[in-house]
Amino acid sequence: MTLNLLKYSAYFVFLILLEVFVIAKFNIHFYFNPHAYILFIIMLPVFTNRHLIIFLGFLMGFIVDQFMGTGGLHAAATLIMAYMRKILLGAFAPREEYGKDDFLTIKKFGLVNFLFYCGFMIVIHHFFLFLLELFTFRNFLFTLLRTLLSGTLSLLMIMGLHLLFSRKSAK
Amino acid sequence: MHNFAEFFRKYSQLILFTFLLGVSLFFIYKNNRYQRVLIFNAANETAGRAYTVYADAREYLDLRKSNRLLAEENASLRAQLLADKYKIYNKWVNADTTYKQTFTYIPARVINNSVDKANNYVTLNVGSLHGVKPDMGVISPDGVVGVIKSVSTHFSVAISLLHRKLQLSARLRGSSFFGSLQWQGTDENTLVLEYIPSYAEIAVGDTVETTTYSSIFPEGIAIGTVKSFDVDADEGYFRILVKPTSEFRKLNNVYVVNFTLKEEQLILEQEARKGDPK
Structure with missing residues (x-):
């Protein structure tokens, strides 16, 4: 239990540092705006207390906001994503085979289910992030396109990082 | 219950x-609403310190190029100082006229910067301790970068030219028509200059520069070059696409522009407007 707490705290800090000092510095293009820190919310154990997930989503986004100077933009987007997590897990996670502290692995999910789960989480996060960033419905198609293009890139990054983490935790 | x-x-x-x-x-x-002073400044100090460490590390990688740019800028400044016009001009100046310095420059380093958001900001390593105040201009050796928005003791944050709410008054070099320059929020290489009358002379490659109307920048600082233009037939104005001269992805050494007579000008303008109906 304590070990898990330490492990997830380390992921939390690492993902925020990675987001703020590496990914945010890529500045690839306006349409390709990936964010990988949300992996933390995605990979929390299946039976984590939902209050805690909601709060952590808000906290993580808020910390990223403080670095980006974006007010509550990431906080709102990550919070909405964290709230939707239970619904998406219900749709894509296998119902059995999960213990209380289990790491959320691709193996147990099946690759397709896991991709769908990640994909939907990312799309929710990115969509609300970009919508609130422009703060208008006027360029709606433009926001959708930006969500899909950036989301694809985020999905690749998140899958890569998740593989790295699950290999580490298997040892 | x-x-x-x-x-x-x-x-x-x-x-x-x-x-x-x-x-x-x-x-x-x-x-x-830009009333970000309270929350942003509190975090700004902490985030600013973290970014300084990052910028220190990154700067080593850019040292050679930064040196070259600074040397080039030094050379051009030196050329201006020794230029003949200065001496000739002096002859016509009465000895008892004193000149007041109207613009001073505070050298600064960019410690954080973005170009791919809908609203972009530039964080500088100078703050109120160094004399930086909100609404001062920021320029790079290449041209205009942005306008200071909020300031803490050691750091300041400027709204970049790549911010949808920053509007600058700008004109074409060598002509007196001025218009309004703004970013559309999609392409980091395109600003839009509007309200230049359609009978003005214009060609692709012309320089777009600052005017004195904003009382933020000195006159004639380059902002960008004309990329393309078309005429809005109904309104009789050009719609000009401008490529900024500052390389926003590679910003490193910049200057904060302090217009020393700004307060005097503002007070005078306010006084003149006093009787106006609101």
Whole structure:
């Protein structure tokens, strides 16, 4: 239990540092705006207390906001994503085979289910992030396109990082 | 009372969610209204320190190029100082006229910067301790970068030219028509200059520069070059696409521009407007 707490705290800090000092510095293009820190919310154990997930989503986004100077933009987007997590897990996670502290692995999910789960989480996060960033419905198609293009890139990054983490935790 | 507790237990997740969403939307709203001074400045110091470490590390990689740019700029400044016009001009100046320095420059380093958001900001390593105040201009050796928005003791944050709400008065070099320059929020290489009358002479490659109307920048600092233009037939104005001369991806050494007579000008303008109906 304590070990898990330490492990997830380390992921939390690492993902925020990675987001703020590496990914945010890529500045690839306006349409390709990936964010990988949300992996933390995605990979929390299946039976984590939902209050805690909601709060952590808000906290993580808020910390990223403080670095980006974006007010509550990431906080709102990550919070909405964290709230939707239970619904998406219900749709894509296998119902059995999960213990209380289990790491959320691709193996147990099946690759397709896991991709769908990640994909939907990312799309929710990115969509609300970009919508609130422009703060208008006027360029709606433009926001959708930006969500899909950036989301694809985020999905690749998140899958890569998740593989790295699950290999580490298997040892 | 029992019912209330039951209700609270049943919907506690939704209540927590709604409450936190309210908090974040409040911060977004506050941020959008530019009344960001309180929250942003408090975090600015901490985030600023973290970014300084990052910029220190990155700077080593750019040292050679930065050196070359600074040397080039030094050379061009030196050329201006020794230029003949200065001496010739002197002959016509009465000995008892004193000149007041109207613009001073505070050298600064960019410690954080973005180009791919809808609203971009540049963080500098100078703050109120170094004399930086809100609404001062920021220029790079290549041209205009932005305008200072908020300042803490050791750091300041400028709105970049790549910010949808920054509007600058600009004109074509060598002509007196001025228009309004703004970013459209999509392409980092395109600004839009509007309200230049369609009978003005214009060619692709012309330089777009600052005017004195904003009382932020000295006159004639380059902003960008004309990429393309078309005429809005109904309104009789050009719509000009401008490529900024500053390389926003590679910003490193910049200057904060301090217009020393700004307060005098503002007070005078306010006084002149006093009698106007609101």
